[in-house]
Amino acid sequence: DVKVTQSSRYLxxxxxxKVFLECVQDMDHENMFWYRQDPGLGLRLIxxxxxxxxxxxxxxxxxxxxxxxxxxRFSLILESASTNQTSMYLCASSLAGDAYEQYFGPxxxxxVT
Amino acid sequence: xxxIDQPTEMTAxxxxxxxxxxxxxxxxxxxxxxxxxxxxxAPTFLSYNVLDGLEEKGRFxxxxxxxxxxxxxxxxxxxxxxxxxxxxxxxxxxxxxxxxAGTKLIIKP
Numbered sequence: 508d509v510k511v512t513q514s515s516r517y518l519x520x521x522x523x524x525k526v527f528l529e530c531v532q533d534m535d536h537e538n539m540f541w542y543r544q545d546p547g548l549g550l551r552l553i554x555x556x557x558x559x560x561x562x563x564x565x566x567x568x569x570x571x572x573x574x575x576x577x578x579x580r581f582s583l584i585l586e587s588a589s590t591n592q593t594s595m596y597l598c599a600s601s602l603a604g605d606a607y608e609q610y611f612g613p614x615x616x617x618x619v620t
Numbered sequence: 621x622x623x624i625d626q627p628t629e630m631t632a633x634x635x636x637x638x639x640x641x642x643x644x645x646x647x648x649x650x651x652x653x654x655x656x657x658x659x660x661x662a663p664t665f666l667s668y669n670v671l672d673g674l675e676e677k678g679r680f681x682x683x684x685x686x687x688x689x690x691x692x693x694x695x696x697x698x699x700x701x702x703x704x705x706x707x708x709x710x711x712x713x714x715x716x717x718x719x720x721a722g723t724k725l726i727i728k729p
Contacts, residue, residue: 511662549624549719550663550707565716597662605650605715606670611662 511612519618526585530598537603539581543594588619622646624720631726640693640723648713654693655707703727
């Protein structure tokens with residue numbers, strides 16, 4: 508079974524703090540993704556990566572950065588957390604190719620106060 | 621702009637059949653996915669359609685009409701555990717997934 512794990516289920520941070528969210532997958536997937544999910548909205552893509560050290564901006568990259576130093580690990584960084592970044596963050600991975608589904612981690616519910 | 625439309629919420633009875641519709645307007649089309657998401661959990665993959673027609677997988681079926689920009693997910697013999705949100709997502713011309721907001725399905729005994 509594919510397993511995608513995220514470093515925390517719940518996180519509370521203060522405005523201005525630097526926040527690291529870690530994601531690890533164990534199935535040698537090429538592609539990895541970071542989304543945020545807010546009530547009433549679809550999943551919104553923040554960043555994705557097709558390979559180690561490669562990253563591409565998604566729909567809402569502002570205020571975020573990512574790092575992929577190893578194939579199995581994809582990190583999301585909030586450089587200076589703000590209250591509008593309070594959200595559920597979901598990491599996903601998939602094999603390369605059009606028809607392959609994405610496998611999601613359990614999510615990190617981040618609250619910025 | 622790109623848009624995926626699904627009903628916000630639906631209610632159905634245990635043992636019945638329910639159809640969840642999804643209409644899309646995207647720049648290009650490279651496949652449509654359905655995911656299930658239980659409250660507080662991650663989405664899990666249900667089905668993938670890239671050609672017109674019906675794909676059946678046990679109690680769940682998914683239909684696609686590319687000319688109409690339309691898909692539906694059909695759930696038969698509903699069980700209480702089917703209470704969840706159902707997410708429709710389309711892969712566009714850039715091979716990126718565009719997600720609908722999801723349909724919350726409530727199953728009543």
